[in-house]
Amino acid sequence: GENVEQHPSTLSVQEGDSAVIKCTYSDSASNYFPWYKQELGKRPQLIIDIRSNVGEKKDQRIAVTLNKTAKHFSLHITETQPEDSAVYFCAAPTSGTYKYIFGTGTRLKVLA
Amino acid sequence: NAGVTQTPKFQVLKTGQSMTLQCAQDMNHNSMYWYRQDPGMGLRLIYYSASEGTTDKGEVPNGYNVSRLNKREFSLRLESAAPSQTSVYFCASRRKLGDGAGGELFFGEGSRLTVL
Numbered sequence: 001g002e003n004v005e006q007h008p009s010t011l012s013v014q015e016g017d018s019a020v021i022k023c024t025y026s027d028s029a030s031n032y033f034p035w036y037k038q039e040l041g042k043r044p045q046l047i048i049d050i051r052s053n054v055g056e057k058k059d060q061r062i063a064v065t066l067n068k069t070a071k072h073f074s075l076h077i078t079e080t081q082p083e084d085s086a087v088y089f090c091a092a093p094t095s096g097t098y099k100y101i102f103g104t105g106t107r108l109k110v111l112a
Numbered sequence: 113n114a115g116v117t118q119t120p121k122f123q124v125l126k127t128g129q130s131m132t133l134q135c136a137q138d139m140n141h142n143s144m145y146w147y148r149q150d151p152g153m154g155l156r157l158i159y160y161s162a163s164e165g166t167t168d169k170g171e172v173p174n175g176y177n178v179s180r181l182n183k184r185e186f187s188l189r190l191e192s193a194a195p196s197q198t199s200v201y202f203c204a205s206r207r208k209l210g211d212g213a214g215g216e217l218f219f220g221e222g223s224r225l226t227v228l
Contacts, residue, residue: 034216043219049216098206
């Protein structure tokens with residue numbers, strides 16, 4: 001069945017440093033890879049996504065890279081700021097179904 | 113647009129009681145979802161509805177039932193609540209990308225349920 005593994009579960013970085021979160025997926029038919037951010041007490045919200053026909057996508061300080069051969073994709077946050085502190089989730093919806101399975105989340109702390 | 117609205121926001125139940133969480137979206141999305149979120153467990157899919165008239169089990173469906181009442185509404189029912197169902201519940205709807213299963217999920221604000 002579908003499986004999405006996310007690492008690390010917690011990550012602390014100094015303000016201004018970069019943060020990288022990695023997810024691996026099991027279904028080779030997956031073709032859409034989103035990242036969601038959830039601030040404390042709030043709902044998850046999409047921050048960036050990538051389709052399988054590209055290897056990288058950037059949006060200001062965040063980027064997602066995809067390695068379809070290895071079945072993993074990563075979130076990169078550069079020049080981290082305190083407001084980046086949150087829980088980040090990856091997902092890998094299974095192509096052909098509408099199941100939308102999330103990773104277990106990464107709690108990012110940006111230390112001032 | 114209100115987006116995804118779920119009620120109630122908070123609820124305390126006793127073991128064995130039943131209740132229904134309501135969810136409605138005004139974005140004309142076909143697919144809707146129910147997740148539960150527990151500390152350290154991320155978002156786990158309970159049930160989903162690909163389109164009006166269909167529902168399917170997710171990762172953790174035991175103890176729950178759902179109803180896709182119409183295109184807008186998707187309810188989650190706990191027939192006999194157990195302490196293990198204490199959690200935060202999120203409803204979501206999906207904006208389809210055009211093909212396949214991708215597309216942004218829009219979440220409600222969440223419903224915090226405590227079962228004593």
